[in-house]
Ligand SMILES: NC(=O)c1ccc[n+]([C@@H]2O[C@H](COP(=O)([O-])OP(=O)(O)OC[C@H]3O[C@@H](n4cnc5c(N)ncnc54)[C@H](O)[C@@H]3O)[C@@H](O)[C@H]2O)c1
């Protein structure tokens with residue numbers, strides 16, 4: 030009998046609903062092609078859309094639906110029309126409440142070129158950007174984002190430790206990059222400000238304790254977060270492997286990764302509520318790294334790839350469908366890659382193309398269907 034997965038979809042504001050519509054085409058393909066795949070989708074409001082309708086950036090009802098779901102597919106929120114709203118009510122608070130309510134404590138943000146010819150889109154020299162392949166793991170429910178200082182050291186320790194376990198688990202499967210043959214020991218780059226912040230010293234001590242105790246096979250290196258920002262631009266492949274960092278530095282460093290690949294429109298993310306890759310699927314929130322891009326909403330220029338790749342992460346981590354996740358990434362590669370390299374060269378404007386949001390979504394969905402059929406996955 031088919032297992033029914035529960036998914037909550039929160040489209041959000043501006044380009045959020047536009048790119049969510051394209052990700053939903055992929056789910057439709059899965060339902061059509063796999064007789065045993067059934068997903069029960071609920072829809073809810075978040076961000077400005079929720080604020081306008083309910084007076085709150087996310088309601089308790091939506092939060093409880095999220096708790097009862099296997100995963101949340103989230104668009105993006107915010108925009109200038111809500112700039113006057115007091116901070117406590119802002120659209121962005123909807124996301125923070127959701128992360129906190131689900132205790133989605135680790136935010137996984139990969140950075141790589143999903144098609145080799147996309148290297149041309151990087152503002153960096155090709156010899157500097159080529160081969161960049163890291164995954165940033167950002168602590169997602171603590172730090173400066175969540176107001177009051179944690180009074181209890183044990184609580185703060187647990188926050189760092191559980192995030193470190195996610196960084197370590199990813200490092201073990203990911204080594205020094207997904208597409209590399211480098212068989213050196215897995216590597217984790219810890220980014221903090223232990224030189225000035227007491228919280229940074231605490232973060233570093235707890236991180237080192239847990240790696241020594243539980244993951245002695247993994248190389249752990251420290252890098253101050255500010256100098257990491259500089260090296261990430263000058264020599265980004267240095268960090269191939271996993272970057273382990275706190276909420277604020279993770280937010281900033283992950284937008285720098287968008288600069289490396291030339292557009293935020295291709296960077297996915299997963300905020301997970303457990304260690305992925307362990308026996309059980311983990312619950313999670315799957316959203317692009319980018320925001321609601323009010324400057325291009327309604328123009329058909331929004332790139333849906335980050336949202337579609339976030340769905341691939343959802344299939345891998347929350348639905349235990351790694352083969353389908355790989356095929357979806359292959360479908361993305363084929364869609365974006367230039368014709369000379371056997372691809373279709375269908376790209377939105379941010380990647381130098383002229384295709385619309387829908388053109389790209391349709392092309393990925395078509396490729397995905399073809400790949401599923403040829404892989405004979407039922
Ligand atoms: N997860 C989220 O919902 C999230 C994340 C970041 C920012 N925000 C919010 O989004 C709003 C806008 O923020 P911002 O302009 O600083 O950042 P942004 O990420 O929305 O946009 C930055 C730049 O990248 C471009 N861009 C972003 N996504 C793109 C896509 N899919 N395709 C093509 N181009 C894309 C935009 O057009 C813009 O020029 C703010 O209200 C902010 O708080 C929300």
Ligand SMILES: CC(C)[C@H](C(=O)O)[C@@H](O)C(=O)O
Nearest residue numbers: 121122124125280317318320
């Ligand atoms: C919208 C905002 C709350 C969010 C954050 O700061 O975490 C965003 O910038 C992100 O990177 O997911």
Ligand SMILES: [Mg+2]
Nearest residue numbers: 280281284318
């Ligand atoms: Mg951000």
